[in-house]
Amino acid sequence: MKDDTARLTQTARSLPIALLRARETVMGPFRDMLSLSGISEQKWRVLRVVSESGPTEQTAIASAACLMLPSLTRILTAMEKDGLLRRQPDTQDRRKSIVMLLPKGQALIDDHASRSAAITADLQHRFGPKKMEQLLDLLQELHELDLAPK
Helix, strand or coil, X not given: CCCHHHCCCCHHHCHHHHHHHHHHHHHHHHHHHHHCCCCCHHHHHHHHHHHHHCCEEHHHHHHHCCCCHHHHHXXXXXXXXXXXXXXXXXXXXXXXXXXXXXXXXXXXHHHHHHHHHHHHHHHHHHHCHHHHHHHHHHHHHHHHCCCCCC
């Protein structure tokens, strides 16, 4: 007989699956918006981070955009080729690269800004501003947990 404490949580109440379902719900309208310009969610996140932060070091972009550094490097290469941004060596540490938004990248942000804001406003209206703030606070707390094996 198996120990009752070793039972898996039902998938309907599994946190990893619930987070994936919620992500898909939230991202659907954004994917539709981005498909019009042929840009991926990952590239959009990179553009948003660099637009908000100004010239930024690659590892900081990877962290802020929730991307693995090798994936970011591949994405940045494609984005440079598309004329959306530019990389140059850091003047203080030549091993690092600084990423800057080019006018074409900023234009893409500007083109989607009002639609992105409308999607966010609709979500907040439908979910409720108070619940949205609570959810964001709880997700931040969850993100800050140290879940490394002890």
